[in-house]
Amino acid sequence: MKETPFLHQLLKLKEENITSFHVPGHKNGKIFESLLYKNFKENLVHIDTTEIMGTDNLHQPMEVIKQAQERAKETFKSKETFFLVNGSTAGVYSMIMAVTNPGDKIIIGRNCHKSVFNATILGNLTPVYLNPSMDVERGLALGISPKEVEKTLMQHPDVRAVILTYPTYHGFTSDLKKIAEIVHSHGKILLVDEAHGAHLDLSEDLPMPALACGADAVVQSTHKTLPAFTQSSMLHVQGDRINLDKLRFMLQLHQSSSPSYILMASLDLAVTIYNEKGKELMKQLLENIRDFKQQLSKQKGIEVLDRNLVGKNYIKDMDPTKLWISMAAIGISGYELEKRLRTEFQIQVELSNLYGTLAITSIANKKQDFNKLYDALSSIAEEGKEEKIEELPSFAYTVPKQVYTPREALYKNKRSVTLEEGIGHISGEYLIPYPPGIPIVLPGERITEEMITYVQAMVKKGMEVVGLKDINCRTIEIID
Ligand SMILES: Cc1ncc(COP(=O)(O)O)c(C=O)c1O
CATH class of the missing domain: 3.90.100.10 (Orn/Lys/Arg decarboxylase, C-terminal domain)
Structure with missing residues (x-):
């Protein structure tokens, strides 16, 4: 195995049996075992194929890929759904460049992912930024004010479209329904990067999905919060503000001409799991999260971000499947917490900053994962200190002067x-x-x-x- 250092390392990590509170949403493949989709797992090497008779063509789907996308369209309630094999990144590039021409202006939430800024380079666009409200102490981006959207649209009546992230990495949502009404009342297009929200329609207790709020095009990283393989995403479109021919062209421009059949199959299977078991598993997940939070609330020194920010800072709602955990009050930084969870307890979280750490859960997480996380957190908290961690340096995230695009x-x-x-x-x-x-x-x-x-x-x-x-x-x- 020494000749394959990369594969060797990945297999070694598998042996560690890490409990996953990070993406991808299938949680180290566990959902495929527990839901008896072993057939897929066992046949992975055999389904890695290309465009041959019977496998259709992603860039001109007429047979099975078309059928699979149509099923996804019904599941996610869109007018048209496209499978993405180059991540949401390719979807973001494509949807932005489908609704703009070189030289156009576009309004962008300043907390958007790098792919959005890079799309302005590819599409030769002039960005106009909208600042989210910030939690400076915890270093988190919060909501975007609908009034600010309206003001920016009035100041820049020549923009083509608005693009926002919904929900944020940490699960905050702005009032997207109101924002969609405002954007449309100005005759503009609303694009949404819902990379972290492919699961939102699985429960009434989750924030409203972007399509239901009225977005014209929405990109979802199916791989982040649903059981699809890394890089497998979807682009959904509704209404008639998007030119579908131009969008199709942009998709083939930004995606591989040899799309992975394994990734497309994982999207197809994610739709099946979503339809067959999604709601039931989400109900269990939300119950597990409620119990977990309840237990932790009795522990001194551990803070889990909860709904108390909803209604403030332009936050309309919060996705409870994202757990922002902090032990800053007892002198344990997010970095230290992440490291200790991994090295002492074989639990991997998504990311950290000085103040806390983000655990991303999905319908593939089981009750025992939460029990393990609870035990680990309680044990770490017992060794907490008297003093708080040092404060994060503060910074007013004002938009700097743009001299060049x-x-x-x-x-x-x-x-x-x-x-x-x-x-x-x-x-x-x-x-x-x-x-x-x-x-x-x-x-x-x-x-x-x-x-x-x-x-x-x-x-x-x-x-x-x-x-x-x-x-x-x-x-x-x-x-x-
Ligand atoms: C908000 C947001 N949008 C888009 C992306 C890009 O998604 P992908 O990794 O599927 O290309 C990410 C990736 O982390 C993200 O966080």
Whole structure:
């Protein structure tokens, strides 16, 4: 096995029998065993095929892929559903470029995923940003104000579309129904990145799905919250504001000409599981989460983010399947918590920041997973300290001055300087503290002293800042 270091490592991890509170949503394949879909598992190598007689063609579906997409369309209540094999990233590129022409303006939630900003480079678009409300103490992006959407649309009547993330990574939702009404009343198109919300229609106790709120096109990472393989996503469209021919062209532009049949089959199976067992499993999951939270509420020093933020900071609702757990009050950082859960208890969470850690649950998680997590958290909390962790450095996430669009910035000459020397210059790179994953500066925007002080404080605390070529975060590329 030494000749296959990568595969060897993955198989070694399998032996660790890690309890998964991270994506993908099938949770290390467990759902396929527990739901008796072993046939799929056992035949994986045999179904890896290509376009031959009887397998149809993703880019011009007429047979079985068409049937599978039509079934997905009924399940997710869309007018048209497209399977994606290059992740939601390809769906985001395609839907944005299907509704815009080069040179157009688009309104973007500043907490959108990098694929949205990259789409402005690919599509030669001018972004206009909407800032979400922020929880500075915990480093989380919250809701987006419908009034702010309206104001921005009035200031920029020439925009083509609005794109927002719904729900956020941590499960917060804005009032998307109201936002859809506003966007449509201005004659614009609403695109939604619902990468973290493919499961929302499985229960009334979850936030309303983006399609039900009135979005025109919605991308879902089926692989994140439902039992599909990594990279398997879907794009749903409704109404008649989207030009489907242009969208189909953009999809074949951004996706492989050799789409993986294993990924497409995993989407098909995810739809079956969703239809046959989804609601029942979601009911159990939500009960397990309620019990878990109830038990933890008796534990000193452990905070689990709950619905108490709903109704504030433009948060309309919250997805309870995302568990933001913090032991900051007893001096345990999110990073330490994540590391200890993994090394001492073989539990893997999704991500962390200084303040806390995010556990992503799905219909594949069982009661015993929650019991294991509860035992691990209680045991770690027993060793908690008297003092709180140091506060996160604070930063007002105001949108910096945009001198060049991201695409213009990409093609300018650049040079590398120290972070301090970069102050006052135009950035040639992204600077994204992770989490919350909101860029503090994008290529083409002016760097300020406040940004650099913040980034340096984050790096000093061991927090992750992505986007810079210099992985040590000491230098930044500026536009000459
Ligand atoms: C909000 C959001 N949108 C889009 C994406 C891209 O999705 P994918 O990994 O399916 O390409 C991600 C990935 O983490 C995400 O968090």
